[in-house]
Amino acid sequence: MFIATPLREQLVRVQGDRLRVLVVGAGVAGLTLAQALRAGGLHPVLVERAADHADSGYMLALMPLVEPALRLAGMRDAYRARSVRFHRYVLHGRHGQRLREYAIDSLLSRYGEYRGIARGELMQALAENGAAVSYASTLQSLRQAPEAAHVVLREGDAALEAAFDAVVLADGLHSAGRDLLLQADQVSSFDCGWGGWVAWMDSDAAHADRGDEIWGSDFFVGVYPVLGRAGVFVGGHxxxxxxxxxxxxxxxxxxxxxxxxxxxxxxxAVAESQADPYFWKLADCRSATWAVGRAVLLGDAAAGFVPTAGIGAGMAMESAGVLARRLLATDAGGVAAALRDYERSQRPRVEAAQDNSRALTKLMCRRSPALAAVRDVVARFVTLKAVLRPIRKLLDSAPE
Known part of the structure; x- marks a missing residue:
């Protein structure tokens, strides 16, 4: 469970650590990192600008890439208990007709399982053993010196100064922390002009492990399995x-x-949503560098993803695991080198996955009946091995 903790209390705990770490942002990436460091005996300070973790957001399909980070954090069993196996994938044409059905995990089984989970359930799984977090707290300033990174954190009306050996900025696609680290021209973005609403509906035995997608002429519909229900994404320009x-x-x-x-x-389910459904804008960002001195970017703050390839959250969790291992293996004097090593190993992998997501987005997000008709014809002959080739390449070269 999440444990709302006053910032001063977290700051006291971290002072006794051999490596003082600040994690800004308690989303998927930041929480995974913090829990892995805690499992390794540290007490990282975890701050989150939101008031709580009440927003369940959207659904995720997670590749086996997440397994090492989950094991490191001691959360693998909790994750499996809150997720479902994603076994079948059915592709529909522009008029809803079934084009192909794939046993999507048949080519992934030697790496692990492909699983569906609601974001809120993933966050609860990561917090299963207790996760201290200071809500409504933000990073106000960051000044680096050879011996430490000096920060000002704000919690409500209080401004608190502290020194850390490492500062991890995991505060999302529109990271405020990144603005303290990089120049504006060091961050680029991609926006296809599309977006979509997320809704939920009850599932049944026939669809408990099955995902469906319709690639229309000017729309997209996706239905994905999560525990006890299905997540729905309806998108367009x-x-x-x-x-x-x-x-x-x-x-x-x-x-x-x-x-x-x-x-x-x-x-x-989307049309009848009583409250305003969650809206997912299909845009991303890419940072030209991740590590600067004792500070480093993680997750969407480093490289955000459009969700078309279903791998953004998985790459964020993988990166969190890699970064956690680097930090647990170093001391205060070796932080800068450890962060550079993390960037050197992870940035090419993450950007390759991001390129794949962008390519799929350009194919999917079109307003052309003619292109949709051609897509329907081609899709009937595309093998599962071809579909999963970029994913298998990442799995074959995974850090662990």
Whole structure:
């Protein structure tokens, strides 16, 4: 469980550590890192600008890449208990017709399992053994010196000064901490103009391990398995979505000539959302460098992902595990070298995965009936081995 902890209390605990670490951002990457360091005997200070972890957000499909980080943090069993096996993937054409079904984990089994989980469930799994976090807390300033990184942290109206051996900035795609570390021209972005709403619906035995996607002429629908339910993503160009979920779902429904009840239920889940559904903007960022002195970027702050390849969260967790091992193996004097080594090993892998996500986004996010028709024809002949080739390359060269 998450343990809301006053910032002063965390600062007292960390002073006795052989390596004083500050983690800014308690999302997937920051929390994975903090829990791995805690399992290794440290007391990293974990701060989060949000008021709590109540937002469940969206669903995730996690590759076996996450297994080493979960084992390091001692959270593998908790993760498995809150997730489901993602076994089958069904691709539908622009009118809802079934094009192909893949046993998606058949080529991944030697690496581990491909699993579906709600983001909120993943966060709870990572916090299973207790996770101290100071909410409504932010990094205000960062000044590096040879002997330490000096920071000012704000919690409510209080500003607290502290010194750390390492500062990890894991505060997301729009990282404020990154702005303290890099110049604006060191961060680039990619935005395809699309976005999508997330909703949830009950699952059943027939779909408990199955994901479905429709690649339409000007829309995308994805339905993915998580524990006890299914996550739904309905996307399109943001200009086409301004009338709201109900109107856009009706627009899609008019194009589906062969949709089964499962896909129609998914559209209804978005159209009938009582509260404003979570909106996922399909944009990312890339930082030209990650490590500067005693400070380093992690997760979306280093390289954000559009979700088309379903690997962003997995790469963030893998990177957190790699960084945790580097930090646990060094002392205060070796931090800068350890952070450079982490960047040298992880940045090429992460950027290769990011390139794959961008390429899939350019293929998916098009408003062309002609292209959609061609896609439908080609998809019937694409093998699972070809689909998973970039993922298997990453798994074959994984750090552990």
């Amino acid at each position: 943001r200009d086409d979505m301004r009338a709201g979920p109900q109107a856009f779902a009706a627009h899609i429904r008019r194009q589906l000539r062969h949709a089964d009840d499962w896909l129609l239920r998914a559209l209804a």
